[in-house]
Amino acid sequence: MTRPDATHAKGAGLKPIPALLRLALAALFLLPLLFMVLAAFRPAGSPLTSSLWTGLPTVENFRKLFSILPIGRYTLNSLLVAAVAVPLTVLTASWAGFAMARLPRPTQRRWVLLSLLVLMIPGVALWSSRFILYSRLGIGGTLWTLIVPAFMGTSPFFVLIFYRAFRRIPTAIYDSARLEGAGVLATWGRVALPMARPTAVAVAALAFILYWGDYISPLLYLGDAARYTLPVGLQLLAQLGRSNYPLLLAGALWSTLLPLLLVVGGVLAVAAVERAHARKFGSITGQSERDN
Amino acid sequence: MKPLALLLLPLLLFACRSESSTVSFTVSGDAAEYAAYETLVAAFEAAHPEIDVTLTHIPSAGDYSAKLVTDFAAGTPPDVSLLNYRRVPAFAAAGQMEPLGPYLDKSELIAREDFYPITIDAFTWQGDILCIPQNVSSLVVYYNRDLFAAAGVAEPADDWTWDDFVTTAVTLTRDSDGDGTIDQYGAGIEPSLYRLAPFVWQNGGRLVDDPANPTQLGLTRLPSLQALEWFVALQTVHHVVPDRTAEAAIDSETRFIQGTTAMFFDSRRGTPTFREAADFDWDIAPLPRGQEAAGILHSDAYCLSAAAKDKDAAWSLIEFANSPEGQTIIAGTGRTVPSLRAVAESDAFLDPAARPSRSQVFLDSVDHLQIVPLISTWEDIESTASEEIERAFYGDITAEEAAILARDRTEEYFALGARP
Amino acid sequence: MNDGYERRLKRLLLPYGMGIGLLFVVPAILSFALAFFRYDALSPPRFVGTLNFPLARTDSLFSLSVFNSLALVILPAPLRVFGAFLAARLARGGRLRHLLRAAVFLPAAMPASAFALAWLWILNPLYGPLNRLLMALSLSAPGWLSDAQWARPAIALALLWLVGEGFLVCLAALYDVPRDLEDAAAADGAGAGAILRYVLLPLLAPVLLLLMARDAVLLLQESFTLAWLLSGGGPYYATYTLPQFIYEAAFGRLDFGVASAALWALYVVTGLLLILVYLVARQWQVGLSEEEFLL
Incomplete structure (x- = not known):
């Protein structure tokens, strides 16, 4: 447990420079989104030479977006992939993380090291052989090719995050669960996972972002156009006209909406948890924030 | 006996239903082109209810080429693909194309003489007509x-x-x-x-x-x-x-x-x-x-992959797409200069109501094409x-x-x- | 802990373990081995010994792609990790920290293709916001993606916005640093810079090193994705990276042997990184210690 941040927060009022720095840095990181919004709501025909903001925002570009491409279909496909892959990821990654945290120390070390090593395998090394593998498995070209990694927790990164959270739960709690006769699954489901709920939410959010935005996998493994996901749809849009920025950025903004909501929601949730903790204990524990 | 027959009945029904064959068909191009191929496939399926076509559309030409190569690599090439004549030799040299000359000779819908000769030349490889040209753009x-x-x-x-x-x-x-x-x-x-x-x-x-x-x-x-x-x-x-x-x-x-x-x-x-x-x-x-x-010449053609399972069904699609009816559908989008003289010289292509009004330019230049x-x-x-x-x-x-x-x-x- | 319990625990590890085997180890070995074969994926592979290696090495595009990849890893990786660390330090507490956290993480949360489209506009040489700003400041406005000299810096610049993962890890690591240490240092009169330099950096060095190694691996692919979407490897191969060489050799020329031989270069780079990770892990007992596992 770390010491409170409250003193720090109090001090911030007296020290405006860090706050200003935060504001400036935040603004810098928000620039891509800002320009996306500015361009997406421009009137479709307005020349690029005119000023960045033309005054009259329109949703014309979005209407055009849906009329020239089956963006609705692509969005549904992306949602479908995420709807299957995200819960699956949380399930298998938390299983693995839980098992790793509860296994004897030497086994634990081996798995952590293995996970770290796998994290270091560059994705490009696996493209062609995974492609061959998927077609041998008979799922080549289907949305399953995008979902398959979820069966193993998607990424060792997620497993390690869970491992870390489960390691922090005092052993006494596990032991008492065992004494009450809870099996492995029951301990995982009724004791460990509820205590690591913020971690699970964080992993779910990260997994969603990963599956929602994946560009390479659909490019390599998808066949039928009816199965295209949103990132491929955006690429298709760029093929139609690389210089039609208002339309392109309307598409980009559309595909960014859900991640945007997720990030804002996640940060608001952390803020709420921090406030609740501060009221309750007069302090902020590190746990809740770290997991976000 | 009776229960057994009852058991067999659904099986028989299933067998009958599974007689319909599937043809996979891959094209590349923008959304307007894709819409045209959807229309074409719908018309084909109406005329051939026993054949089910799965249409795949690859956004960019570069991705399309890579996609075809990987599909062939994985042993799952599309049965029918639309290929520019500059790309066909790569597939032909690897023996991945089913020559279509024999099919064309047997066809009752289309004949070699119906096409502009240069389009046939562009798709001829080692004496065989490999693909059936769609256009003479x-x-x-x-x-x-x-x-x-x-x-x-x-x-x-x-x-x-x-x-x-x-x-x-x-x-x-x-x-x-x-x-x-x-x-x-x-x-x-x-x-x-x-x-x-x-x-x-x-x-x-x-x-x-x-x-x-x-x-x-x-x-x-x-x-x-x-x-x-x-x-x-x-x-x-x-x-x-x-x-x-x-x-x-x-x-x-x-x-x-x-x-x-x-x-x-x-x-x-x-x-x-x-x-x-x-x-x-x-x-x-x-x-x-x-x-x-x-x-x-900027000509594309429908090609049949050598690995296609149901070649006759795939040929029906190619034949239909290159019949006057099929070429008229695609020409309706304005995208193609039909390779069938009859369609090219009809209003389907030379539509006086649609731009460009000088579409005849394409047909006049056919003689100097290389x-x-x-x-x-x-x-x-x-x-x-x-x-x-x-x-x-x-x-x-x-x-x-x-x-x-x-x-x-x-x-x-x-x-x-x-x-x- | 009895055996039954442990066996049931290991059952929970099964999907993960099998997945690692099937989706990582087997494909890696497969592509590793293909380097010794002439394979076009159509006819059966033919053993050719080490022929593919000189074939890849003598391809001038290969060395160029290795150079570009290294350039797009070596320069941005430390900047990204250090930037993520500083941002995390700033976002740990204080007013507006939530805004900063959301802002820093957002670009990484965008789909890569959406992010690329935003930068395509930002970097537009005549009408993009960046060059408008430069021209307003009477600075020379480069052609960015259309200029062979500026295309790589342009992509490296965009990569600096994609630090979400490193930011989270740094934020988590910073929370594990006991505040007493900082408070004590502050009480001794150390400024923010000194605390950073003498307290936080030494404490977090192993995490930052691991992060750097991980970032190098990430960058190999991220820089390709971005270059592919923004400039297609151009102009005139200025942003042509090793993954693109491999992609084009395998999927473009059906030369899986040469592609796999080129992959070996990737393995050498990765292998060096792995050794580094292992040494760091041993040295600091990260992930192996009884205490804390930081990554």
Whole structure:
């Protein structure tokens, strides 16, 4: 447990420079989104030479977006992939993380090291052989090719995050669960996972972002156009006209909406948890924030 | 016995239902093209309820090529694919194409004589007709009639020349507000070997040393090099086309659509786009002539993969797509110049109500069309040479340096390539 | 802990373990081995010994792609990790920290293709916001993606916005640093810079090193994705990276042998990184210690 941040927060009022720095840095990181919004709501025909903001925002570009491409279909496909892959990821990654945290120390070390090593395998090394593998498995070209990694927790990164959270739960709690006769699954489901709920939410959010935005996998493994996901749809849009920025950025903004909501929601949730903790204990524990 | 029969009944029903066969069909192109193929497939399935077509659409041509290669690699190629004649030799050399000549000979719907002969030649490999050509498109000049009228410039004649073109383009290139930046370009053309080729032929030059048995690029030889120099000068000397920065900021096709480029070189591919997006009066003209008239074939064809399971069903689709009915559907989008004479000369193509009004230009130029050499490595040759042509076009190197670099860098591909 | 319990625990590890085997180890070995074969995926592979290696090495595009990849890893990786660390330090507490956290993480949360489209506009040489700003400041406005000299810096610049993962890890690591240490240092009169330099950096060095190694691996692919979407490897191969060489050799020229031989270069780079990770892990007992596992 770390010491409170409250003193720090109090001090911030007296020290405006860090706050200003935060504001400036935040603004810098928000620039891509800002320009996306500015361009997406421009009137479709307005020349690029005119000023960045033309005054009259329109949703014309979005209407055009849906009329020239089956963006609705692509969005549904992306949602479908995420709807299957995200819960699956949380399930298998938390299983693995839980098992790793509860296994004897030497086994634990081996798995952590293995996970770290796998994290270091560059994705490009696996493209062609995974492609061959998927077609041998008979799922080549289907949305399953995008979902398959979820069966193993998607990424060792997620497993390690869970491992870390489960390691922090005092052993006494596990032991008492065992004494009450809870099996492995029951301990995982009724004791460990509820205590690591913020971690699970964080992993779910990260997994969603990963599956929602994946560009390479659909490019390599998808066949039928009816199965295209949103990132491929955006690429298709760029093929139609690389210089039609208002339309392109309307598409980009559309595909960014859900991640945007997720990030804002996640940060608001952390803020709420921090406030609740501060009221309750007069302090902020590190746990809740770290997991976000 | 009775229970057994009851058990068998659903099985029998299932067996009957599974008699319908499936054909996979892959195309590339923009959304408008995709819509046209959906219409085509729907019409086919209505006529052949027993065949189920799964249509796959790949956004970009580059991805399409890679996708086909990987699909063949994984042993799951599409049964029917639409391929440009420059790409077919690569697949043919690997034995991945089912020759369609025998099917065509047996067909009651279409015959070899119905097609423009050059399209058949373009898809003939080692004496076999490999694919059935869908169109006989070629490179033309799209022009903005409003800009011509505003500048008081005469519209391109059917026999206009290189000099006419440059003069027109210079007149139409304008810096209207006098700030030193060009606001309106006379022309737009992609700096590639594919675009350059017809000008080389018009100047009496050759793309390769020996078209029958190519062993190296021929751009270094004089008539070819002169054509390349003229082509490059459009940017480096006359500045009638956007420079690299301007092209990167807004590409020429978009400039044409926005009405800030007067002439744009494209094949029939541009027609559906301009019909939909351009809100000015436009038309097409033939390529300006050099020493002689020459054009370049841009033909695509339906090909049947050798690994297709149900070849007869796949052939039915190809046959239907190339029947007058099928070609009429696709021609309705404005995307193709039908390869069937009958359809090309009908209102399905020469629709007087639709732009361009000079569609006849495509048919008139069929006689001077030439094809690029058929060699399995052509795609690599073309993309490598185009890189050097592009550098010369934007003034990084001279035309001669580009010709030499293009020749040397493609030598290996000529050595590796299989020929018909 | 009895055996039954442990066996049931290991059952929970099964999907993960099998997945690692099937989706990582087997494909890696497969592509590793293919380097010794002539394989076009159509006809059966033919053993050719080490022929593919000189074939890949003598391809001038190969060395160029390795150079570009290294350039797009070596320069941005430390900047990204250090930037993520500083951002995390700033976002740990204080007013507006939530805004900063959301802002820093957002670009990484965008789909890569959406992010690329935003940068395509930002970097537009004539009308993009960046060059408008430069011109307003009377600075010279480069052609960015259309200029061979500026295309790599342009992509490296965009990569600096994609630090979400490193930011989270740094934020988590910073929370594990006991505040007493900082408070004590502050009480001794150390400024923010000194605390950073003498307290936080030494404490977090192993995490930052691991992060750097991980970032190098990530960058190999991220820089390719971005270059592919923004400039297609151009202009004139200025942003042509090793993954693109491999992609084009395998999927473009059907030359899986040469592609796999080129992959070996990737393995060498990765292998060096792995050794580094292992040494760091041993040295600091990260992930192996009884105490804390930081990554």
